[in-house]
Amino acid sequence: GQNIDQPTEMTATEGAIVQINCTYQTSGFNGLFWYQQHAGEAPTFLSYNVLDGLEEKGRFSSFLSRSKGYSYLLLKELQMKDSASYLCAVTLGGANNLFFGTGTRLTVIP
Amino acid sequence: GAVVSQHPSRVICKSGTSVKIECRSLDFQATTMFWYRQFPKQSLMLMATSNEGSKATYEQGVEKDKFLINHASLTLSTLTVTSAHPEDSSFYICSARGREGPSVEETQYFGPGTRLLVL
Numbered sequence: 001g002q003n004i005d006q007p008t009e010m011t012a013t014e015g016a017i018v019q020i021n022c023t024y025q026t027s028g029f030n031g032l033f034w035y036q037q038h039a040g041e042a043p044t045f046l047s048y049n050v051l052d053g054l055e056e057k058g059r060f061s062s063f064l065s066r067s068k069g070y071s072y073l074l075l076k077e078l079q080m081k082d083s084a085s086y087l088c089a090v091t092l093g094g095a096n097n098l099f100f101g102t103g104t105r106l107t108v109i110p
Numbered sequence: 111g112a113v114v115s116q117h118p119s120r121v122i123c124k125s126g127t128s129v130k131i132e133c134r135s136l137d138f139q140a141t142t143m144f145w146y147r148q149f150p151k152q153s154l155m156l157m158a159t160s161n162e163g164s165k166a167t168y169e170q171g172v173e174k175d176k177f178l179i180n181h182a183s184l185t186l187s188t189l190t191v192t193s194a195h196p197e198d199s200s201f202y203i204c205s206a207r208g209r210e211g212p213s214v215e216e217t218q219y220f221g222p223g224t225r226l227l228v229l
Binding site: 040041042043044085088089097098099100101102103105 | 144146151152153154155156159185203205218220221222223225
């Protein structure tokens, strides 16, 4: 089976920086996605990493280390609207099916 | 960006009845559609993958006779929950993938989800 682990819950303060980690042990690996999901809504795409390193996109950055099976999503200048679940998902070699991690529920407090 | 719709957005039904959920790609042809289930406070679990005109591929542990998937056209896939029971109550989300687009972010577009409550 595929194991994709994230912390279940995190809390951070408005204006701060938070890092959400994701570790994976999968049979094959193509790339890693990060999605944001507000309660009762569909996931929305945030980032995609296929090579090692940091991808920066505005307030959000995502990092990948293929050798360590590790990724993180970095959120800067947190806003209240960033309170949501953050899902990491991997695609495996030869297929584009997404396998989702357990998801991290982030709560931003004033 | 591409748009995927789901209907209904919310459904309540009695135990033992069947419920059909539609997933449509509105402005692109979806060669592959995916069905996910999400229980409260949990992540998305892939149920099945369907390609237009062929039988769906179900993930381990998902009963294909209970969750009927039809992908009759390049813009429509349906999921029918047969003889629904309270434990089938969940958030069902579909996603669709078209032919290879210009960017990798177009791997899958998600529908808004259908919340099913079985009484």
